[in-house]
Amino acid sequence: MTISALARQCGIAPVTLRAWERRYGLIQPVRSTKGHRLYPREQIERVQQIMLWINRGVPVGQVRELLERDAPQWSEDSPWHAQRLQLLEAVQTQNERRLDDAFNQALSLYPAHTLCAQLLLPLLEELTPSRSGRQLEAVFFHTWLRSKLGLRVYQLNLPLKEAPVLLVNMGDAVLEPQLWLLAWLLAQRGQRVEVLDWPLPAPELLQWQEQRSAHAMVLYASGKLTSPLALEQLDDLRQRCQASVLLAGPCCSIYAEQLPPEEHLSDPLQAFSALQQLGLSALNDKEIAL
Structure with a gap:
């Protein structure tokens, strides 16, 4: 194929x-009689094995060695920590070009879901604005993201x-970067x-x-829901709305006792999974590239 x-x-x-294929030798095409590069059907299983390791947090540069071992071992955090x-x-240096280059390189190697889980969400946690000395860095990164x-x-x-x-920032924060991570995962x-x-x-x-x-x-908030929509109004909104209405973000942890367990959608990955379970046809398709 x-x-x-x-x-x-x-x-x-x-x-x-x-x-x-070209950088890491993870998959190998064969040449047709006309010289075209074709991939045997066994390569589907190979790609699935690659994705198993990547989704466990293994960097792509270490996957080939792991695939060739009977009992693979790897460093769980240092490669992603390095990225x-x-x-x-x-x-930290507000170097937008360097940030672009590093992100684009990672994006060429990993699916969006993996980047979100292993790279962007941990970095957002590291750059929490409330941490001492992190305000400038957090604002710069949030704006760039x-x-x-x-x-x-x-x-x-x-x-x-x-x-x-539809995705709506229903919190007090001027910018919710995790809301845009969810938008990216969906798109x-x-x-x-x-x-x-x-x-609204x-x-x-x-x-x-x-x-x-x-x-x-999806109504997203990092803090408590206040004006213009309180939690008490959510059930009424759901009854009147012709679409499924989900509450997502760290606010779900605040309201943990008032929400059923399946509605604890505290991050973009959990919200994405919940939308998949609604049966949206596009989310059963494959990731697309620009």
Whole structure:
């Protein structure tokens, strides 16, 4: 099969498969009689094995050795720690070009879901604004991440015509970077998304959903829900809304006793999984590349 067919079968962007082949020798094509590069069907299983290790946090540069061992061992944190340090050093010096380069390199090697889990969420935790001396770094990184992911979401949205998933910042924070991580994860899988960075009252949320014929709406907050929508109003909103309404973000930990366990969607990865369980068809497709 061609690299495009392999990409569709495995849910990995072609550019990532090419990097795995050329830089790391993880997959091996064969040549057709006309000299075309083709991939045997066994390579599907090979890619699945690669993804097993990557999703466990193993850096791509160590996967080949692990695949060739009977009893693989690896350092659990140092390779990803090194990548986080690379991004952190760029943030500390406010070097946007260096930050772009490091992120783009990681993006060429790993799926968005893995980058979110292993790189971006830990870095956001490291750069919590409330930590002493981290305010400038946090503001710089949040601004860069919002710009970077906003552009990618816009580009990924362009060819998508189906009804969107709506994402709304319902907290007091001016910017919720994890909301944009969720938008990126969804758009990367072919689900159209629309994002509002500012809270809306329930009647206008309903109006927006009706106008857009949205499949689902995610209300995201890092702190307590206050005006214009309190937690007590959430059930009423759900009953009146024609789409599924999910509450997500660290606010779910605050309301843990008032929410059922399946609604504890404290981070973008958990929210993404919950949206998958709603049966949105696009989220069962494969990751796409720009």
